Amino acid sequence: MASTKKHEHRLYEKTTGWGFTAIIAIGTVLMFINGNSTKGFMGIMTVMVYASILIYQSRSPRPFPASFTIISYTFIFIAVGLGTLSGFYRVLHFDDVLHLLSGIWIGYGSLIILKLMIGKDLSLRLPKAFVALYMLCFSLGAAGLWELLEFTGDKWFHFTSQGRDHDDTMFDMINGLVGGAVTVIFFLRKRRS
Incomplete structure (x- = not known):
């Protein structure tokens, strides 16, 4: 079955x-x-x-x-x-929603990567505060890496991903971090039960 x-x-x-x-x-x-x-x-x-x-x-x-x-x-x-x-x-705020969703997606992915790297049993024995911090750092790191890729695409391939100011980059990273925090909340609630 x-x-x-x-x-x-x-x-x-x-x-x-x-x-x-x-x-x-x-x-x-x-x-x-x-x-x-x-x-x-x-x-x-x-x-x-x-x-x-x-x-x-x-x-x-x-x-x-x-x-x-x-x-x-x-x-x-x-x-x-x-x-x-x-x-x-x-569309107004489409990019913001997308980066928020990416934070949730990356947060979930960070758990999968953790289990692949150290095994499911060991990942379940790690303190939940450590895993939560790892997930937040991973989400923020991925958001920063994405912004570096956008910057590279804009400079080398003449894309227009980052707009004309740094606000777009910073809001994208904040949205990714908030999305990661949402995944952390779900993780902590599931781990408590």
Whole structure:
């Protein structure tokens, strides 16, 4: 029964991954047809990210949980498919909500990485205050790394991710930290029970 459920979850995961990959690929082709090579290039990079995750998940002896992978596919689609290719970044506070969600996603991912690095048993024996601090630091570190990637994309590839001032960068990092804090709250409540 558990094996059937796991197989079913993996099937949902693959369907989600390939579905979003196809949509992004079509959007990428449309960007190039319309002469927007910058967004087209972002689409190509996104298809490569999807392909990498799909390959890792199918070949790894220790794949990420299907739920996390589906959340990852969905988050990437919202960020690139809706945000970049469809112009949703023009919607007021879309970017803020996205960075808040990224903090939640990264917070969840940090727990998975912790369990992969030290094992599930040892991760359960760590003091919950330590794990909570680790999750917050991981979320903030990931938010900072993302801002460095945005800066690099803006400078090298002429993207327009960071706007014209530092407020965007700082608010994005704050939103990521708040999202990480939300995940910490859920973690602490679950660990208490």
